[in-house]
């Protein structure tokens with residue numbers, strides 16, 4: 001995960017590998033295409049492969065659609081649908097919630113020799129430290145309401161190995177969806193092309209605080225770094241209702257009521273000292289960012305102050 005710090009991708013490669021928004025905002029794409037053309041020449045000097053740019057500059061970002069659903073019947077089933085294998089490198093996870101409950105997609109990388117069955121066993125204990133003995137939290141796309149698609153997508157740099165996708169969201173009875181079947185293994189194969197994207201903005205997560213610009217462009221690629229030495233952190237993003245702020249969100253959470261905001265995705269937990277990216281595709285407005293990860297005292301991080309507001313322009 002410290003890969004980004006090595007900056008071994010040259011400037012040209014970095015320019016070429018920027019991640020466009022799904023709708024491809026015209027002016028920006030045009031600029032990026034010419035940058036990509038210039039980058040191509042540089043990349044050729046380094047002797048690595050270079051796309052012709054006909055698909056904008058998205059050639060090095062894998063796009064993965066994760067479908068989430070649950071089927072309510074006498075035997076309720078919950079499911080993730082995604083490819084069983086995907087190539088290594090920068091991977092954007094868009095989350096399509098086809099169910100009747102909110103869902104998220106937490107990515108967990110299994111250590112060598114560990115299996116999804118080991119993970120399922122550890123999850124059943126309910127002890128977070130049991131999980132950390134099996135692998136690490138790598139991010140993933142945060143909560144999306146029923147019938148919606150994420151507008152703040154995790155872009156993860158995935159190395160080859162075995163992974164699992166998990167949903168910790170609880171059903172009406174307080175049982176996490178993963179206990180109903182929302183644990184899904186997948187494999188990442190091949191060489192990581194070292195496609196570290198170039199971010200437009202930075203957000204730093206620490207114990208227990210968000211540090212980021214007051215305003216961020218709605219189509220920004222945000223680099224999210226967990227600066228903690230001990231705890232995983234996440235950044236769930238939700239659009240605030242008119243007149244609501246982080247104070248009202250915190251009050252609602254304290255009362256166990258729905259928050260006065262609409263979740264649009266965000267970044268699921270990443271481990272201490274690691275970083276990943278979030279691709280925004282958001283309407284301008286006021287948003288709240290929240291970390292729900294439980295602290296050692298059992299309280300969620302937001303109760304320790306890990307909640308903030310940001311203006312999307």
Ligand SMILES: [Cu+2]
Pocket residue numbers: 208232233234291292293301306
């Ligand atoms: Cu946190």
